[in-house]
Amino acid sequence: MKIAASLLAIATMSLATPAHALQADQDKPANTENPTAADAREFVEATEKQMFDFSIDAARTYWINSTYITDDTDALAAKVGAQGTTMAVNAAIDAAQFKDVAGLDPVTKRKLDKLRGGIVLPAPTTEGAATELNEIATKLNSAYGKGKGTLNGEEINGSDIEAAMGTNRNPEELSEMWESWHSNVGAPMKDDYARMVEIANEGAKELGFADVGAMWRSGYDMPADDFARLTDKLWAQVKPLYDELHCYTRDKLNEKYGAAVQPETGPIRADLLGNMWAQEWGNIYDIVAPAGAGDIGYDTTELLVAKDYDAMKMVKAGEGFFSSLGFEPLPESFYERSMFTKPADREVVCHASAWDIDNKDDIRIKMCIKVNGDDFTTIHHELGHNYYQRAYNELSYLQLDGANDGFHEAIGDMIALSITPEYLVQVGLLDAKKVPSADKDTGLLLRQAMDKVAFLPFGLLVDKWRWGVFKGDIQPDNYTSAWHDLKLQYQGITPPVERPADAFDPGAKYHIPGNTPYSRYFLARILQFQFYKAACDTAGWTGPLHRCSFYGNEQVGAKLNAMLEMGASKPWPDALEAFTGTREMDGSAMISYFAPLMDWLKEENTGKSCGW
Numbered sequence: 001m002k003i004a005a006s007l008l009a010i011a012t013m014s015l016a017t018p019a020h021a022l023q024a025d026q027d028k029p030a031n032t033e034n035p036t037a038a039d040a041r042e043f044v045e046a047t048e049k050q051m052f053d054f055s056i057d058a059a060r061t062y063w064i065n066s067t068y069i070t071d072d073t074d075a076l077a078a079k080v081g082a083q084g085t086t087m088a089v090n091a092a093i094d095a096a097q098f099k100d101v102a103g104l105d106p107v108t109k110r111k112l113d114k115l116r117g118g119i120v121l122p123a124p125t126t127e128g129a130a131t132e133l134n135e136i137a138t139k140l141n142s143a144y145g146k147g148k149g150t151l152n153g154e155e156i157n158g159s160d161i162e163a164a165m166g167t168n169r170n171p172e173e174l175s176e177m178w179e180s181w182h183s184n185v186g187a188p189m190k191d192d193y194a195r196m197v198e199i200a201n202e203g204a205k206e207l208g209f210a211d212v213g214a215m216w217r218s219g220y221d222m223p224a225d226d227f228a229r230l231t232d233k234l235w236a237q238v239k240p241l242y243d244e245l246h247c248y249t250r251d252k253l254n255e256k257y258g259a260a261v262q263p264e265t266g267p268i269r270a271d272l273l274g275n276m277w278a279q280e281w282g283n284i285y286d287i288v289a290p291a292g293a294g295d296i297g298y299d300t301t302e303l304l305v306a307k308d309y310d311a312m313k314m315v316k317a318g319e320g321f322f323s324s325l326g327f328e329p330l331p332e333s334f335y336e337r338s339m340f341t342k343p344a345d346r347e348v349v350c351h352a353s354a355w356d357i358d359n360k361d362d363i364r365i366k367m368c369i370k371v372n373g374d375d376f377t378t379i380h381h382e383l384g385h386n387y388y389q390r391a392y393n394e395l396s397y398l399q400l401d402g403a404n405d406g407f408h409e410a411i412g413d414m415i416a417l418s419i420t421p422e423y424l425v426q427v428g429l430l431d432a433k434k435v436p437s438a439d440k441d442t443g444l445l446l447r448q449a450m451d452k453v454a455f456l457p458f459g460l461l462v463d464k465w466r467w468g469v470f471k472g473d474i475q476p477d478n479y480t481s482a483w484h485d486l487k488l489q490y491q492g493i494t495p496p497v498e499r500p501a502d503a504f505d506p507g508a509k510y511h512i513p514g515n516t517p518y519s520r521y522f523l524a525r526i527l528q529f530q531f532y533k534a535a536c537d538t539a540g541w542t543g544p545l546h547r548c549s550f551y552g553n554e555q556v557g558a559k560l561n562a563m564l565e566m567g568a569s570k571p572w573p574d575a576l577e578a579f580t581g582t583r584e585m586d587g588s589a590m591i592s593y594f595a596p597l598m599d600w601l602k603e604e605n606t607g608k609s610c611g612w
C-alpha cells in the first residue's frame, strides 16, 4: 500500500545521482579508451562518493518542496532535479562504456548495471532536455498535490476526497467525486505527460534500451522480457481467487444499489468500490460482510478512537512493533523532523512516503495521518521502509536499496499483516475477551482480501499501461481508452460515466504524474505473504496462517535483519533465500493464506454467472 516517496525513489536512483556536474572536470569523460577493470572500479568508487553527497542536498530540497509547495520550492526542486538527471545520465553513459570490460568483479559489474539502468526518467544529452524534463516532472507532481474534485458542487481536496470515496454510499455523489477528480486532475496534464514520454524515451535509447519501459524492467536480475513473463505467471497463480472475489462483490453491490446502478452481470462500476481507483475495496466491507460470519467483532478505527490515539501515538505503536522484534528505537530526529499531520496553512503532498535524508540515520515519514485503521496500517508500512533503509546503511551508495524494488514495499506490508486480533490484544487496543472466535475467520479473511486480493490486477495494469505508452503501442489519443480497456480486462471494472476523448484519466492516479514505477507494488503483494509465512514458520506458529502474529519474536527479527542488511548488494534471490529459504517468487503463500476464503467464496458463488 502507499509508496516510498516517489520523489525519493527518483532521488535514490536518478535525481540524487551525482557524478559529473559537481566535478570541476565536468567535460572530461571517464577513461573509456581501452578501459581496464581497475578503471571501472575507480569510476564506480568516485561516482558513489559524489552521489552520496549530492543525494543529501537533493533529498532535503525534495522534502521541503513536498511539505511546502510554492512556486519557489517547485523551482528549487526542478533545478536540483535537472542537475541530478544530468549527472545520472552522464554516469549511466560512462557506465555503459565499462559494461563489457574483461575481468570485472561481480560487485563492480552489478553497480555498473545499476548506474546504466536505474534511472526512472532518463534525460537525453540534447541541450536543455534535462531541464525541460524536470520542469515537466515537477509540474505534474505539484499539479497532483494541488488537485481538487467536487462534492455537491463544493471543492474538496485530494486527501478528503480519497477518504470520502471510502465512506460515501450515495451513487450520484460517488459518481460526481469520481468524475470531477479524474477530469480536474487528469485532463490538464495530458500534453505535458506526452511530451515527457518523448523526452525520456530519447534518454533511454541513448543508454541502449528500447524505451523507458524496457529500462524499468531491467532491474530484476533477469532479461526485461522474462520479467514481464514472470509477472504474468504470478498473476495466473492468484487470478482464480480474484475472479471469485469479483463475482461475490458484484452480487453484493447489485443487492445494495439495484440493477440500475450495478447490473447483475458484467463489470463493476468503478466508483462503488470504496476507492477512487477501485484498487482496494476494504472500505466497502460493510456492504459485502456475510451475515453471521461477517461481523468480526471489532473495528480498528473505533479501537483507536476509544483509546484516545492521535497521530503520534499511532506512530509510536508502529515503532513498538519493530522494537519488539529487537530493532533499535527510531532516532529522536525521526520525531522532530517527520510530518505526521496535514499543516493547516500550506499545500503539501499528503501521499504517505518514507524518506532517508542522509543515507544514515535521518529517516522520516511524511503523512497526513487521520485516526483510522487504514492509516494505522500505512504507518506500519512506511516504517518498514525506514527500518530497511537503516538496516543497510553501512553498505556503499549503490547498494543502499531493496534487493529488488518489490522487497522494499513488501517488508512493511508483512509487518502490517501481523495486525491480527492477537496483536491488537498484545498492544492493549483490543480486549482479550473480544478476540473473534474461529467462526469469524471468514469475515477476517474477506476483509483482508478486499484490500490485498482486489489490488492484484490494478498493481499489474498500471505498468502494463506505461510499458505500452513508452513502447509507443499506446498513443496520446488512446491514453484514456487504453487505461480503461486494461481496467476492464484485468479488474473487470468500468467508469461510472462516459469518458470524453480529451480526458487523461491515468493522470488522476498519483503514481502516473509522480512517475513511480508500479510493478513493485504487485510484487510486494505476492512477496509479503511469502515473507509473512516465513516469519510465522520461524516463530513456530501452528494455527491458521492468517491468525499468526510474530510480535515480540526476536528470532524472526534477527532473520529478517539478515535479509534487510544485504540491501541491494546481491541478486534478489540471494536475499529472498536468506529469509525464506527459497529463491523463487511465487503466489502459493498467498493462496494458502486465503484458502478457507476461497472455499467459502466458491460456495457463495454457486449458480452465479461469474466473469465479465
Ligand SMILES: [Zn+2]
Residues within 6 Å of the ligand: 001, 002, 003, 004, 381, 382, 385, 408, 409
Ligand atoms: Zn511503500
